[in-house]
Amino acid sequence: MTNRIKTIIRTALTLAAVGSMAGFLAGCVEQPPRPARVYREAPPPPPPSSDVYAYPLHGQSAQQ
Secondary structure, three states: OHHHHHHHHHHHHHHHHHHHHHHHHHHHOOOOOOOOOOOOOOOOOOOOOOOOOOOOOOOOOOOO
16 A cells, blocks of 8 residues: 555656646747737729719610
């Protein structure tokens, strides 16, 4: 029974040591810088269409 308790204690201490070292090393890591945002102006809108179309209404001829 003593060997089992010693094994459990050794395993627990090893896990605690590894966990604390991992936490310590993770705390030392510097966070990478955020990428700089590049703001671009929106492209100008296309020029308005100057084509005008008229369709005959109510049975009118195409000349009207």
